[in-house]
Each structure stands twice: as structure tokens, then as C-alpha cells.
Amino acid sequence: MKAIWKGSISFGLVNIPIKLYSGATAHRIDLDMIRQKDKCPIQYVRVCKKDGKEVPWDDIAKGYRKENGDYVILDKSDFAAIAPEKTQTVDIFEFVKEEEIPPQYLEKPYITEPAKEAKKVYALLRDALKKSGKVGLCRFVMRTTQHLGILKVEEDAILLIQIRFNDELRDTGEVNLPSDIKISKKELDMATSIIEQLTGKFEPEKYKDTYKEELVKMIKKKAAAKKGEKPAPVKRRKKTTDKDDLLEQLKASLAAVKS
Structure with a gap:
């Protein structure tokens, strides 16, 4: 190290x-940006928004944009001073x-x-x-x-x-949070029961980042697949909506945890 x-x-x-x-x-796998039709790698260039011409590094400065759209230019000595x-x-x-x-x-x-x-x-x-x-x-x-x-x-x-x-840190008051929502005793008791059933000791070694593993598997599968063949789609869990009955969801969750 x-x-x-x-x-x-x-x-x-x-x-x-x-x-x-x-x-x-x-846990990151480097992926390149390419043109899909011929797998040509994409190169990023610094282009002026006004004339569309590429700008060399020597001509580039850092600036703070004012409300009127004009810029205050800052050079190396300005950054060094502060x-x-x-x-x-x-x-x-x-x-x-x-x-x-x-x-x-x-x-x-x-x-x-x-x-x-x-x-x-x-x-x-x-x-x-x-x-x-x-x-x-x-x-x-x-x-x-x-x-x-x-x-x-x-x-x-x-x-x-x-x-x-x-x-x-941002203030939590900047987002819309529920304040006057009525929760029944039965719903609260059931939600608390789920928490109690799932309560355990924090053992970080048990938890793995499975996304990287799944991405590697997907890359290997696609690399080995025949041209034009598509891997089987990944099954997603059904999303619940506000229309679903909350109490029924809680009952089903508790039953799943106990089993």
C-alpha cells in the first residue's frame, strides 16, 4: 500500500x-465512451461555445461568472494568495x-x-x-x-x-417531508415488529458490493455470447405503489421475515 x-x-x-x-x-470498473456502430473511442476536446473552435490549454483561464454574464478572471497568483x-x-x-x-x-x-x-x-x-x-x-x-x-x-x-x-451540509428543511400524516397503532406496531425481527449485530464483513460482481459477469457473458445474441434480461422486483394497501404490505413483509 x-x-x-x-x-x-x-x-x-x-x-x-x-x-x-x-x-x-x-469498487469501480473503468468503462470507455465509444461510438456504438463501430466501437470507435470518443475523445473529449475543449471547444469554445461561441465559434466551435478547439482551445489549447495555454489559452485557458479560470473565471467566476457574475450575474450580468461577465467573468472575473482568476490566475495562479490569486489562488496562491488565498x-x-x-x-x-x-x-x-x-x-x-x-x-x-x-x-x-x-x-x-x-x-x-x-x-x-x-x-x-x-x-x-x-x-x-x-x-x-x-x-x-x-x-x-x-x-x-x-x-x-x-x-x-x-x-x-x-x-x-x-x-x-x-x-x-444541506438543511433538511429544504425538502418536503411528511409532518401531518396519521399512522394507525396497528400499522406502527407491525412496522416495529419487522424492525425487531430484522435486528442484528452490525458485522460489515457480511455485506458485499454485488454490483461490481454482477457487472463483471455481464461483461464476460456478453463477450462470450455469439454475435447478435442477447443475454437473458435481469428480473426486477415488483414495485409497490401508493394504491397498494399499506397494512397488507406490512403483513406480507412480516410473514416473509418470520419465514
């Missing part, structure tokens, strides 16, 4: 040299209880690894965090962008979890 960042964790007056590794991988100070430090500035952080703030996990000479100090911070039951709120700069994060213990590792700033 290749380190994506090197620096240190700042804990009071103590610095802990670390390497940072991505804590997640994407860029956060480029440090190689994860600065802990506060400790909080992890349960105080709503899940919608959590964004991206990283694994920290101490340098050989910092293993004892790393273990000290890890054990202190574990004993306190708290996580360290921190700031760090990666690729010229400042991020907020928490340092938390997971088994023998200190994880750095990038979290979102408050103004990045």
Missing part, C-alpha cells in the same frame, strides 16, 4: 511523524466525544502509520484516546485544501476521518 501523505500529528508540544494511507478503495499555509501537520485543537458528531459529517477515512522512531508516542496517544473515550478534532492541509477531521482509535490504529464543515 502506497502512502499518500507524510507529516506528523501535533499533540500538545509533541509531534508524531506519520504516513497517511487511504482507508477505503472504490491558499492555506502548506503544513505537513495534523493539528489536534480539541477533544470531543465521538457520539456528539452526527454521522452526516463523516466523509473519508485514512489510516495513520507511525515512523519507526515514533512508535512509543503513537501508542501513547492511541491508548490515551482509548482510555478517554474521546476523539481528537484536527485540521490538516492536503493538496492545497484545508480539511477538518477527527483522530479516533480502531483496534491498534489511529484513524484520521475527514469530516465536512458545517456549511457544506
Whole structure:
């Protein structure tokens, strides 16, 4: 596994040299855009909307569009002037209880690894965090962008979890949510029973991303199929509608769970 960042964790007056590794991988298969009739790959070009001509990279600038349609041009010196100070430090500035952080703030996990000479100090911070039951709120700069994060213990590792700033989250009041809907006691009891029947312990290793597996199977099947042959269509589950009786759906769901 290749380190994506090197620096240190700042804990009071103590610095802990670390390497940072991505804590997640994407389940993604690269698909090319092609012309269907002859499988010719598609090339994307930068084209001016006014004259339709291709624009070379040297002639391209970044601009902010104003309400009147005009643009404010920003160059490299403008971005450099406002860029956060480029440090190689994860600065802990506060400790909080992890349960105080709503899940919608959590964004991206990283694994920290101490340098050989910092293993004892790393273990000290890890054990202190574990004993306190708290996580360290921190700031760090990666690729010229400042991020907020928490340092938390997971088994023998200190994880750095990038979290979102408050103004990045949308207010739930922006969407239409049900407020004056009447739910009968029978419907609520049955829905609660389904929840109780399906309640278990969270074991993440049991859950797999089946989409990638199915996509690979589909690609292999189509590659092996004779020209003009189409694979059998995938059966979809029947969708329920508002016209269907809610209580009957609940009864059927409960019966399916029990069986």
C-alpha cells in the first residue's frame, strides 16, 4: 500500500511523524465512451461555445461568472494568495466525544502509520484516546485544501476521518417531508415488529458490493455470447405503489421475515 501523505500529528508540544494511507478503495470498473456502430473511442476536446473552435490549454483561464454574464478572471497568483499555509501537520485543537458528531459529517477515512522512531508516542496517544473515550478534532492541509477531521482509535490504529464543515451540509428543511400524516397503532406496531425481527449485530464483513460482481459477469457473458445474441434480461422486483394497501404490505413483509 502506497502512502499518500507524510507529516506528523501535533499533540500538545509533541509531534508524531506519520504516513497517511487511504482507508477505503472504490469498487469501480473503468468503462470507455465509444461510438456504438463501430466501437470507435470518443475523445473529449475543449471547444469554445461561441465559434466551435478547439482551445489549447495555454489559452485557458479560470473565471467566476457574475450575474450580468461577465467573468472575473482568476490566475495562479490569486489562488496562491488565498491558499492555506502548506503544513505537513495534523493539528489536534480539541477533544470531543465521538457520539456528539452526527454521522452526516463523516466523509473519508485514512489510516495513520507511525515512523519507526515514533512508535512509543503513537501508542501513547492511541491508548490515551482509548482510555478517554474521546476523539481528537484536527485540521490538516492536503493538496492545497484545508480539511477538518477527527483522530479516533480502531483496534491498534489511529484513524484520521475527514469530516465536512458545517456549511457544506444541506438543511433538511429544504425538502418536503411528511409532518401531518396519521399512522394507525396497528400499522406502527407491525412496522416495529419487522424492525425487531430484522435486528442484528452490525458485522460489515457480511455485506458485499454485488454490483461490481454482477457487472463483471455481464461483461464476460456478453463477450462470450455469439454475435447478435442477447443475454437473458435481469428480473426486477415488483414495485409497490401508493394504491397498494399499506397494512397488507406490512403483513406480507412480516410473514416473509418470520419465514
